[in-house]
Each structure stands twice: as C-alpha cells, then as structure tokens.
Amino acid sequence: MPRRSVDVAIPTEYSPAPSAPVKPRSAPIQRQTIASMAVEALRERILRGDYPDGEPLRQDALAEELGVSRIPVREALRQLEAEGLVTFNPHRGAVVSSLSLAEIEELFELRADIECELLRRAIPRMNAEQLERATDVLDEFQDALEAGESARWGPLNWHFHAALYAPAERKVTMGVLQKLHQHSDRYFRMQVLLAHGGEKANEEHREIIGAVRKKDVKTAMQLMRAHILGAGCSLLALLQEQRGGNTNAGSRTGR
Numbered sequence: 001m002p003r004r005s006v007d008v009a010i011p012t013e014y015s016p017a018p019s020a021p022v023k024p025r026s027a028p029i030q031r032q033t034i035a036s037m038a039v040e041a042l043r044e045r046i047l048r049g050d051y052p053d054g055e056p057l058r059q060d061a062l063a064e065e066l067g068v069s070r071i072p073v074r075e076a077l078r079q080l081e082a083e084g085l086v087t088f089n090p091h092r093g094a095v096v097s098s099l100s101l102a103e104i105e106e107l108f109e110l111r112a113d114i115e116c117e118l119l120r121r122a123i124p125r126m127n128a129e130q131l132e133r134a135t136d137v138l139d140e141f142q143d144a145l146e147a148g149e150s151a152r153w154g155p156l157n158w159h160f161h162a163a164l165y166a167p168a169e170r171k172v173t174m175g176v177l178q179k180l181h182q183h184s185d186r187y188f189r190m191q192v193l194l195a196h197g198g199e200k201a202n203e204e205h206r207e208i209i210g211a212v213r214k215k216d217v218k219t220a221m222q223l224m225r226a227h228i229l230g231a232g233c234s235l236l237a238l239l240q241e242q243r244g245g246n247t248n249a250g251s252r253t254g255r
Helices: 023-048 059-066 070-082 101-125 128-147 150-168 171-194 198-213 217-243
Strands: 086-089 093-096
Touching: 023 059, 023 070, 023 150, 023 171, 059 070, 070 086, 101 150, 101 171, 101 217, 128 150, 128 198, 150 171, 150 198, 171 217, 198 217
Parallel strands: none
Antiparallel strands: 086 093
16 A cells, blocks of 8 residues: 655744735735745754754854845744744854753653653544554654655654644643654654664554554553653763763663
8 A cells, every 4th residue: 555645844833925915914924934944944954963052053144054134044043942942142142952961851751751641641532544644654754764864754753643642632732742842853863863763763653553553551651651761761871972971861761
C-alpha cells in the first residue's frame, strides 16, 4: 500500500490575505509574510546547529544574510524568543538560547509526565482512522531517517506524538507540549545524528503503536515513559561529553 504524504511544515503565525482588496492593509500583510519567511529560515538554522548555543544574532548581519530589512528580522527574533529558541540579553542583544543539562533533564521529565497522561486519556477514544494517521506519520519519519533529511526529523517526531494524543482533546495541554517539543527539537536532531538515536526511536515508536492498537493503556504508558526518559538520558550523556563538564544531571532522568 503506498504511503500517504503527511504535511510536516511547522506552523507559523501569519495574516491571510483579505477576500476583497483593502489597500491600507496590503503593506502590513506583505511585511508579515516576509517576517514569517525569516522565522522559518532562522528557526531552521538554529535547529540545524548553524548558530550554536549562545551565538549572538546580530540583526544587521542577519538582514544582510537573508536579503531583507531589519524589521522582519526583529519580528522573527521575537517570535523565536516566544518559542524558546532565542533569548534577549541586556548586554549582548539576541542570542541563541542555551539550556543547562539540568534544564534539559527537566524538559524531558516534563514531557514524560504530560505525554503519558495525554496517552492515557487518548487511547480509549482513539478510532481506526486516528491510529492510521499516527502510523502514516511514523512511516514518513522512517523515510526521512533513511533519506537523511534532518530538517524533517523533529517536525515528524512531533506530528507522530501529536497524532497519538489528539483524541484526548486537551488543547491547552497540547499547546504547552508543542513548546516543549520545540525546545527539544535541536537536541533531538543531535541525538539522531551523533548518538544514532533515530532507529532506536523508530523501533520504540512502533512498539508504542502496537500497544495502542491493542488498547493496552498500561503498557503503552510504560513504553512512552521509557522512550522519552531514555532519550533524555542518552542525550544528557552526549552533551555532558561534548561540554566536558562533570555534573550529576541525568541521574534522575534515567530512573
């Protein structure tokens, strides 16, 4: 059976064009479109590691690099600040956000708690069509892994998890969870690239899907918690080695 294509574009805020031409509003819409394009370009470069943690983001240099004015760059940086990828420092201006190992550990622990609860609520309500959608996304994720398309890994990972939890109908919680996934996207890519975590994640996703298909809530929750905390523990070990620091961060994540 041919795999269905799944849209994995990260949503960004934009204002749709009005149905009838309204001259005074045309300029703001065009500027917002350019800002949205700047958001996507800068987000991808941060997640890809082109701009490492703590890297200053000079608005004039970014504007020249992207071929736009400073206004959409400034708007883009504010959007990325809301996503947690950029921090505004009083002395250095905008810089790429840097998380401590303890903060990364906390992020994965929060994800585990929230996602297991969402999964518990979602499984009894999940129908065959919703399960098929989650499986389709997982197939897309496997294709992206095999093709080495790193820009798709994080979004597809989010779309898989989101598809599993959608039947829970917890919109506020899902909004919080999406931000946590955005925070961890670049670290997820690092783990896939440097710790060869992609195939392991794919196998664990398949096991979770199997338990969900059987409506085995307890097993699915156990697998999900082990999946998230295991990924966090592996990532912390990798980052600790990279940063050359000695810390106890990660001791709780691996529990």
